[in-house]
Structures are given as structure tokens and as C-alpha cells.
Amino acid sequence: MSPLAALFIRDIRLAIRVGGGGGIGVLFFLIVVVLIPFAVGPDLNLLARLGPAILWLGALLASLLTLDRLFAVDHDDGSLDLILMSDTPLEFAVAAKAAAHWLTTGLPLVIATPLLGLFMNLDAKASAAVMLTLLAGTPALTFIGLIGAALSVALRRGGLLLAVLVLPLTVPVLIFGVAASNAAIVGPLPFGTPFTILCALMLTSLVVGIFAAAAALRHGME
Amino acid sequence: MRLEASGLACVRGGRAVFTGLGFSVDAGEALLVTGRNGSGKSSLLRMVAGLVRVAGGRLALVDADPDQTIPEQAHYLGHQDALKPSLTVAENLTFWARYLDGAEPIQGALAAVGLAALTDLPAAYLSAGQRRRLSIARLLTAKRPLWLLDEPTSALDREAQNTLSGLMRQHLSGGGIILAAAHGPIGLDHAKELRLGDFG
Amino acid sequence: MAIIDLANPTRFLNLAHRALPWLIEITGALFVVGLYLVYGAPDDYQQGATVKIMFIHVPSAWLGMFGWLLMSIAALGTLVWRHPLADVAAKAAAPIGASFTFLCLVTGALWGRPMWGTYWVWDARLTSVLILFLMYLGVIALWRTVEDPSRAARAAAILTLVGAINLPIIKFSVDWWNTLHQPASVIRLGGPSIYPTILVPLLVMALAFTLLFVTLHVAAMGNEILRRRVRALMLMQAQSAPGSGE
Numbered sequence: 001m002s003p004l005a006a007l008f009i010r011d012i013r014l015a016i017r018v019g020g021g022g023g024i025g026v027l028f029f030l031i032v033v034v035l036i037p038f039a040v041g042p043d044l045n046l047l048a049r050l051g052p053a054i055l056w057l058g059a060l061l062a063s064l065l066t067l068d069r070l071f072a073v074d075h076d077d078g079s080l081d082l083i084l085m086s087d088t089p090l091e092f093a094v095a096a097k098a099a100a101h102w103l104t105t106g107l108p109l110v111i112a113t114p115l116l117g118l119f120m121n122l123d124a125k126a127s128a129a130v131m132l133t134l135l136a137g138t139p140a141l142t143f144i145g146l147i148g149a150a151l152s153v154a155l156r157r158g159g160l161l162l163a164v165l166v167l168p169l170t171v172p173v174l175i176f177g178v179a180a181s182n183a184a185i186v187g188p189l190p191f192g193t194p195f196t197i198l199c200a201l202m203l204t205s206l207v208v209g210i211f212a213a214a215a216a217l218r219h220g221m222e
Numbered sequence: 223m224r225l226e227a228s229g230l231a232c233v234r235g236g237r238a239v240f241t242g243l244g245f246s247v248d249a250g251e252a253l254l255v256t257g258r259n260g261s262g263k264s265s266l267l268r269m270v271a272g273l274v275r276v277a278g279g280r281l282a283l284v285d286a287d288p289d290q291t292i293p294e295q296a297h298y299l300g301h302q303d304a305l306k307p308s309l310t311v312a313e314n315l316t317f318w319a320r321y322l323d324g325a326e327p328i329q330g331a332l333a334a335v336g337l338a339a340l341t342d343l344p345a346a347y348l349s350a351g352q353r354r355r356l357s358i359a360r361l362l363t364a365k366r367p368l369w370l371l372d373e374p375t376s377a378l379d380r381e382a383q384n385t386l387s388g389l390m391r392q393h394l395s396g397g398g399i400i401l402a403a404a405h406g407p408i409g410l411d412h413a414k415e416l417r418l419g420d421f422g
Numbered sequence: 423m424a425i426i427d428l429a430n431p432t433r434f435l436n437l438a439h440r441a442l443p444w445l446i447e448i449t450g451a452l453f454v455v456g457l458y459l460v461y462g463a464p465d466d467y468q469q470g471a472t473v474k475i476m477f478i479h480v481p482s483a484w485l486g487m488f489g490w491l492l493m494s495i496a497a498l499g500t501l502v503w504r505h506p507l508a509d510v511a512a513k514a515a516a517p518i519g520a521s522f523t524f525l526c527l528v529t530g531a532l533w534g535r536p537m538w539g540t541y542w543v544w545d546a547r548l549t550s551v552l553i554l555f556l557m558y559l560g561v562i563a564l565w566r567t568v569e570d571p572s573r574a575a576r577a578a579a580i581l582t583l584v585g586a587i588n589l590p591i592i593k594f595s596v597d598w599w600n601t602l603h604q605p606a607s608v609i610r611l612g613g614p615s616i617y618p619t620i621l622v623p624l625l626v627m628a629l630a631f632t633l634l635f636v637t638l639h640v641a642a643m644g645n646e647i648l649r650r651r652v653r654a655l656m657l658m659q660a661q662s663a664p665g666s667g668e
Contacts, residue, residue: 006320078302085293172595
């Protein structure tokens with residue numbers, strides 16, 4: 001088995017065994033979505049209008065809060081030292097960890113979307129639109145979040161700093177994700193335009209995120 | 223094969239920890255680095271491991287594989303154990319064996335450190351000494367010429383220390399090099415000593 | 423033991439010490455000229471004299487971005503050459519850039535109040551500047567949270583460069599978002615066009631503010647170098663004190 005496959009499987013195993021895996025992220029997502037009607041009132045029309053935005057915000061926050069420990073655990077127990085020393089390039093190792101993180105955190109959020117769409121009075125078409133945009137968008141959130149996670153790796157209570165650093169960078173993804181969802185639901189904009197841009201953002205964040213996170217880990221070691 | 227250093231300098235947190243450090247360790251030899259806390263023993267080991275930048279001077283592994291860097295030909299046993307508490311002993315060791323591209327079977331490594339009976343126990347239940355022994359087992363999963371050991375005998379009881387001595391002697395007689403940092407002897411009879419804190 | 427970070431910064435301190443009085447004088451002179459020209463510039467047909475806030479607002483916007491550009495260049499100096507002066511330049515620039523960005527937001531709000539009736543509308547440019555301000559705060563937070571100065575410098579450098587790459591993307595996204603939600607045209611803060619009678623005072627004020635940035639930056643860099651020296655001295659004191667080792 002290749003080193004990267006071993007790392008990928010180890011991270012998935014750890015995510016499942018520790019803290020209930022993707023479950024806790026979905027639970028947080030659920031709670032945030034449930035809180036909104038208490039704040040804005042139970043008007044179903046309003047909730048349907050806000051639905052895509054609220055689901056996106058919930059997914060954004062749930063992704064962010066689980067990124068905190070992505071590199072910190074390996075840093076604290078010395079695994080990061082050994083990963084840095086090996087001949088497997090750090091960028092690939094970072095990518096493997098990011099992939100495992102998305103699979104165990106981002107993907108469950110996407111799968112939970114139809115259920116949560118019910119709370120927001122979204123019909124099937126709307127839920128499907130939001131699901132599709134989250135499918136393209138949550139990887140982008142993971143890759144952007146990588147940068148914050150790597151920069152705050154050695155800090156105690158780095159979670160808040162991570163959020164402060166990462167959230168402004170996620171604004172474009174949020175804008176186009178929600179716009180694409182709304183485009184599919186109400187139009188007049190065609191779904192394809194913002195969705196293609198969202199996919200482009202995802203690919204850009206993949207490259208930038210992985211290289212920036214690897215650089216941050218390397219430079220932060222000393 | 224020889225590990226050579228000349229004029230080595232180390233800077234941590236804006237402070238020069240040591241400067242002008244030089245040593246040479248041949249295949250089959252061990253170098254024990256001693257000195258008071260803060261003298262840079264761990265920093266020196268981490269520098270050879272490629273985890274701390276060489277601020278000055280030269281560090282080279284002579285007559286070694288030219289396509290590989292020093293860290294890629296070294297095992298590093300640091301203060302931490304690099305073990306995940308929720309994975310079992312076998313899972314922890316198997317992961318590192320695969321990540322380090324090791325060819326040695328893990329059963330042999332576990333038996334050598336006396337943990338063969340605990341393969342399916344989650345690492346969270348291990349004592350400090352057992353965790354240390356599991357880390358040492360990691361060194362046995364892949365053959366690498368250079369061993370960098372930072373306080374390897376900490377948390378080990380007398381029996382485990384003897385086991386470690388045996389493993390180190392085996393490594394040396396196979397042509398390996400050991401660079402170890404400790405406060406006192408670690409069970410290697412013929413190790414050269416390098417005392418830090420006498421410089422600059 | 424020699425402390426490594428004393429070489430070039432000493433020369434910089436000497437240079438700064440000599441240059442600062444000149445910089446202050448030139449900046450002051452430019453402001454006098456600029457303000458005189460602003461006073462003489464015509465009022466706007468619709469907005470009256472409040473349009474003159476533009477002479478502070480627009481340069482502030484430019485300098486907010488100039489600050490990030492400066493930090494990005496310094497970031498390259500940190501990551502590629504590990505030059506300690508680059509660290510100092512980046513750290514000193516951040517609060518100044520943030521202040522100009524903040525000034526841009528405040529003047530934008532004050533300008534907008536008579537026109538729109540509220541202090542804040544989610545205008546495309548103001549929103550982009552707001553996000554830039556948040557990113558400045560993030561970099562400053564990173565500088566303050568990481569204790570070791572050279573580690574902080576490298577972390578901030580990476581964040582700065584990532585931010586530099588993202589700023590065009592964010593600007594594009596916010597513009598797009600704004601046109602999506604406000605198809606009716608909103609009065610753009612820049613005005614429909616820039617007349618020559620407004621252009622010259624604007625350029626002079628922009629130059630004056632830029633010199634102000636440079637002056638503040640040089641002074642801040644000097645302060646930062648001195649701050650690091652104090653830290654190095656304290657470290658030396660701790661290291662050489664009896665009983666400092668075991």
C-alpha cells in the first residue's frame with residue numbers, strides 16, 4: 001500500500017473513531033439550521049427564500065469548526081515531524097489529509113442537505129440545487145480552511161484565529177454557491193454561470209490551499 | 223558512510239543556541255550528545271532530521287545514497303511518540319511501516335520490543351514505557367542507516383533499556399550510525415561524547 | 423554569543439533617523455498644497471461641499487491596497503531571502519494599511535449618510551474594502567498570536583500572499599454579487615466622471631497621503647527594530663543569569 005493511501009485511510013479511520021466522525025459536523029449543521037427560525041420567525045415563505053443561504057452558512061461553519069484539529073493533532077503528537085522527514089512530498093500528504101477530511105466532514109453535510117431542506121421549506125428541486133452547489137463548494141471550503149489550519153497549527157486555541165483568517169477568503173465561494181442555488185430555484189440567471197465559477201473557485205482553492213498549507217507547515221516547524 | 227558536520231550554527235527564537243559546532247561519526251559508531259538543558263541537544267538532532275534550519279556551516283552524510291536527503295535516510299525518535307490513542311498497537315505500527323516504505327513485517331518488530339501480546343490493544347491503554355517501546359519498534363520496520371534518538375531511555379525500565387541497548391548494538395554492527403541526545407549514558411559502551419554548552 | 427538580527431537593521435535605523443525629518447517636511451508641504459487646492463475646488467451640483475470627502479476617501483482606498491502590495495513584496499523578501507528587514511517592513515505596514523482602510527470605510531459612511539440616508543449600504547466597492555479591512559485584522563491577529571517573531575513573520579507572509587491572490591477574486595465576486603442584488607444603478611461613490619478641476623487636487627492629496635504612509639512606515643519600522651532589540655536583550659539576560667540552566 002502506498003504511503004499516501006495509508007495516510008488517507010488512517011485519517012478516515014481516526015475521523016470515524018474519534019468524536020463520532022462526520023456525525024458531529026452534521027449535528028452542528030442541524031442545530032444551526034434549526035436555530036434560524038427561532039431568530040427570524042416561522043414564516044415559511046421567508047424561510048424558503050432564505051433556505052439556500054442558511055444551508056450554505058451552516059455548512060460553512062460546520063466545515064470550519066472541524067478543520068481546527070486537522071494538523072494540530074499530528075503536530076502535537078510528533079507525527080508531523082515524521083511526515084515532513086519522509087520522501088513523500090508534503091503537498092501530497094496535505095492533499096491526502098484534505099481529501100480524508102472532506103470525505104468525513106464535507107460529504108456528510110452534502111448528504112444531510114435534503115433533510116435539512118425540509119426545515120427550510122425547500123422543495124425537491126431547491127434541495128437538489130443546494131446539494132449540488134454544496135458538493136462543489138464544500139471541497140473549496142476544506143481547501144481554503146487548510147491554510148488557516150496550517151497557519152494556526154502550533155497555537156493553543158487556534159480555532160478562533162483560524163476562523164478569522166479563513167472566513168474572508170471564503171466569501172467568493174459563499175457568494176457563488178448561494179447565487180447558483182437561487183438561480184436554479186427562481187432564476188432568471190442560468191444556473192450554469194455561477195455554478196461554473198464555483199467549480200473554478202474550487203479548483204483554484206485546491207491548488208492555492210494545498211501549496212500554501214504545505215508552505216505554512218514547513219515554515220512553521222522551526 | 224559518515225555523518226559530518228563543520229561550523230554548524232543553530233538559531234531558535236532569535237537566539238543563537240550554538241555556533242561553530244563540528245563532529246564526525248563513521249558507520250558502526252555512535253555519538254552521544256550531552257549538555258545542560260537549553261544547550262541545543264534536541265535542536266542538533268532536529269537539525270540533522272531536517273526539522274530545524276541549518277543557520278550556518280555544513281552538514282552531510284558522506285558516501286550515502288546521493289538521491290536521498292539526510293532525513294529520508296534517518297529514523298527520528300523524538301520526545302513525542304507519534305502514536306494515535308484510538309488506533310491499536312498493530313494499526314499504529316502498520317501505518318508507520320507503510321508510510322516509511324518499510325519492508326520489515328511488524329510482527330517481528332513488535333516481538334523485538336516485547337509488545338507482541340498487545341497487538342490489538344488501543345494505544346490509549348499503553349503505559350508510558352510501552353508507548354516508548356512502540357515508538358522504538360517503528361525504527362525496526364524500515365532499514366535506515368542513521369538513527370537520531372532524543373532521550374531514548376526516558377520512561378523505559380531496566381529490562382526495556384537492555385532491549386534498546388541490544389537493538390542499538392545490532393544497528394551499529396550492521397553499519398548504521400547513531401546520534402543520540404541524553405543527560406547520561408544510554409547503554410552504549412563505546413559511544414563518543416559531544417558535550418554542548420561549551421561553545422560560544 | 424552574537425545576536426543575529428543586528429547587522430542591516432542598524433544601517434536602516436541610521437538612514438531612517440536622517441531621512442525622517444525630510445519626509446515629515448515634504449509630507450507637510452504636500453498636504454498644505456493639497457488642502458489649498460481642495461479648498462479651491464468647485465462644489466458638486468448635487469452633493470454640495472460633502473463631495474470633498476472624496477479627497478480623503480479615494481486616496482485612503484488606494485493606500486489600503488498599496489499597504490497590502492507593500493506587505494506582499496515584504497512577504498517575498500521574508501520567504502525567499504529570509505531578510506529580517508522584510509519581516510520588520512511587513513509587520514510595520516499592517517496597522518498603517520489597516521488604518522487607511524478603516525479611514526476609507528468611515529469616510530465612505532459619512533459621505534453616504536447625506537446621500538442615501540443610512541451610514542452603510544452594501545455598495546460593491548465599500549464591501550470589498552470591508553473585506554480587505556477584515557483581512558488586515560486577520561494578519562495583525564496572526565502577528566500578535568505567534569510568539570516567535572521570525573515564525574510569525576513567515577506565517578504572516580504566507581497569509582499575505584494568499585490574500586494577495588484572493589483579493590482580485592474577492593473583488594470580482596463582490597462586484598458580481600452586487601449587480602445581482604441591485605440591478606438598479608446606485609450612485610457610484612467615485613462620481614460619474616472626474617473633471618480636471620477635481621483631478622489635480624485629488625492627485626496632490628493622493629501623493630500627500632502616500633508620503634504620509636511612507637513616513638509613518640519608516641517611523642514604525644524603526645520602532646519595530648528597537649522593539650526587537652529590547653526582546654533580544656531580555657533573552658540574553660535570561661540566558662546568562664545564574665541558574666538559568668539545569
